[in-house]
Amino acid sequence: MNVVIPVFSGVEELDAVGPFEVFGLARAAGMDVNVRMVSCSGEAVTGFHGLQIGGLGGLGDDADCVIVPGGAWVGGREEGVRLAVREGVLAPWIAACHARGAVVASVCTGVFLLHAAGLLDGVPATTHHLALEDLRALGVNAVADRVVDAGRVLTTGGIASGLDLSLWILEREFGKDAAGLVENMLEYQRQGSVLKSAV
């Protein structure tokens, strides 16, 4: 399973690195997982709190699972996710990954890129608690569960919930024991609810 995490200027650091860590641990434990971060240009990006992430490739077309982080939404400025939506490169790529059969998941306000990709019609979805109203205002069925699993479209709550999302995806793909093993290595106990939606 190739897990690809697209990052962009203003990305919330833990939104991206939490899942990167979980899938990295899965790989280290011998599961058939690769994880990498990518950017639209393949160039380094600087996150919302100033972390500079380098060594990125371009978006590519081999993703089996795309994890879209959020960032800088709540401030309302034209940066982070909002800027990434306006630039119009990531959303079509996400839509193309989904059309090719990839699982697409968002962390936190990364959900607005899934919306821009047209993946939330008739699908329950969630995001950071401070952005739920914005999601609802777009006509999305916004719910407050920590992880919302609508099959090949998954969304999750705020920043740290990317850990729960990633462990849930591991559980779906590799089973409860495999996810538990990573949870144990990570020293993290999953929090909150998973809503499984029959879409």
Added chain:
Amino acid sequence: MNVVIPVFSGVEELDAVGPFEVFGLARAAGMDVNVRMVSCSGEAVTGFHGLQIGGLGGLGDDADCVIVPGGAWVGGREEGVRLAVREGVLAPWIAACHARGAVVASVCTGVFLLHAAGLLDGVPATTHHLALEDLRALGVNAVADRVVDAGRVLTTGGIASGLDLSLWILEREFGKDAAGLVENMLEYQRQGSVLKSAV
């Protein structure tokens, strides 16, 4: 409060980025906190799972709080924390920060750099559950709490527990409400126990 996170080749990504995120959110919320990552050479480093972190400065001498991440200890190879201990640059710097009055904390197997800095004599300490026996074998009073607060020396359990450590430090420095605010932004509920040791 200047929070400085020294990173090195083979660093466990979340050990470093978890605290970076927590203190970044504290700053975004208006608290008097700066956080940055540094490396011995000031050059980019690549973490254990392949994340490349750039834009680093050198170690500097302005840290009020040093957060030392771990990495690659359990495999037993000469990389990550074990290599950083052998190279002999970080531990003396950590000791000098502590001697100047800084709070020094480790995440996960970063504790072995605190040991190399001579900061664990007579101090209870903790680390990743798979490394507790190695810590005990060095003569350290190794305990299994999630966060161990011995005043100006703090240690914490495995990878994700760096979030709890950082929130605890915020609570100590800025109060319960401030820590709670960041916890809420992060959408993370603290886990495990804090041992306060009267050293």
